[in-house]
Amino acid sequence: MAPAISVAGRRVECLENQSILEALLRAGVWMPNSCNQGTCGTCKLQVLSGEIDHRDSPQETLSSQERTQGLALACQARPLRDTEVALRGADETRSTHVLHDLAGTVAKVEEIARDTRRILIDLDEALEFYAGQYIELTVPGTTERRQYSLANIADENTVLELHVRRVPGGLASDKWLFGTVAAGDRVEGLGPLGDFHVPPTEEDAGEPMVLIGGGTGLAPLVGIVRTALARHPSREVVLYHGVRGQSDLYDGGVFAELEATYAGFRFVPVLSDETSPEHRNGFPTDAFLEDIASCRGWSGWLCGPPPMVEAGVKAFKRRRMTPRLIHREKFTPADALARA
The missing domain is CATH 3.10.20.30 (Beta-grasp domain)
Known part of the structure; x- marks a missing residue:
């Protein structure tokens, strides 16, 4: 038993x-x-x-x-x-979606930026989740599982969108999702997972939001931003996307459309390794500090490499953001953990 x-x-x-x-x-x-x-x-x-x-x-x-x-x-x-x-010190009555096994078919594989792909998975059955959560996929031919954030809003629960960046030598990204994967392939996994997500509708106060994503850490922020604006169309939302160069940027049209639809939304791409008259230069956390004098009453959302997330937490606190309103998701590739 x-x-x-x-x-x-x-x-x-x-x-x-x-x-x-x-x-x-x-x-x-x-x-x-x-x-x-x-x-x-x-x-x-x-x-x-x-x-x-x-x-x-x-x-x-x-x-x-x-x-x-x-x-x-x-x-x-x-x-x-x-x-x-x-x-330990947690709310044991918080609502959640039940963790399920999932299965589906790769519907599309699309190059969207340097070493970055969009993978669409057509599920056999709809998956209930909160915008910002992630799933785990089993690497074909192995028992290894890898984690991928969902770029979807909760209503988009039958075709999941993943943003994948190549990790050289990676079992999943390099050898599978940038190697053998093709439309029509079957995939298996489980989800949803993670507490990095928008709260249920009844708990969403409609506060101003600032979000900072590094690389494909942008993925969960897309669903979070779209959900937040749909619930409170007049709320102020600023999204920073930090990348190395212009060839790492993607989905600019999506954010331009959001800016045209919602007066309070602003998208700020920031390049760390290139100088461009069309974009901000440096680090997204520094751009945030330059732009916003106070974040009292705001919520903050960080997703990306650990150094960026840690810098973001410090930047938010400098602008007087309440610690409980700081949400973070550190991304460390599983293959890097294995090598460590």
Whole structure:
């Protein structure tokens, strides 16, 4: 008989080789989650009773002292017998979408920028998610899974849009999604995952928003921006896209159309390695600091490489943004983690 996980009065069976996080999310029990790779610590929980196997939990994220104190990473840990856990300082009643297996067909593969592709996946069954969440796809011929943010809004739940940047030598990006993949191929995975998403409609206060994306970190911000503007057409929204050069920019027409439709929306591309009279130069966090004097009452959204996200958090705090309104999604390629 499979061991069970108990949390906040709910009891959930955890199947063999299934993490505590996956078991809870599949049962519709929310818990904090972000990277699902053991690197961020978002899903850290307290083990109250029972026994767990920490599996591949990194020492950098979960120290020996923390393990002794009964802490665990839900995305890595497996219960060895019936176990009770508690979320650490989290709202245990937050709404969530149930985690599901998904399957579909590659509908389109499109080059959109330097070493960047748009992949469209036509799902066999619709997937419920919040704009900003991500899915995991299984790399064909392996048991490895890779994470890709959705560029969709919640209503676009039958054809998923992914923005993929090539990672040289990467098992998924280089060898598969820039290699063998073709329209008509079958894909499998699971989703939705992650807490980087717009709140449910009834919790959206319509506050001004500033969003900063690095490279394909733009993907989830597209769905977040479109959702936010549709709910509150008059809200102020500023989106910065940081890339190295002009050939890394994409979907300018989409943002031009949003600017034409919503008076409060502004799109600001920023180039770090090139000088262009048509674009801002430098880093998007610096452009933000130059543009906006105060962010009291604003929400902030950051998605991209860890250094950019960390710089963005500091920049938002300098402009007096409330810490609880700062949302972040650090992107570290799984192949880079494996090499580390």
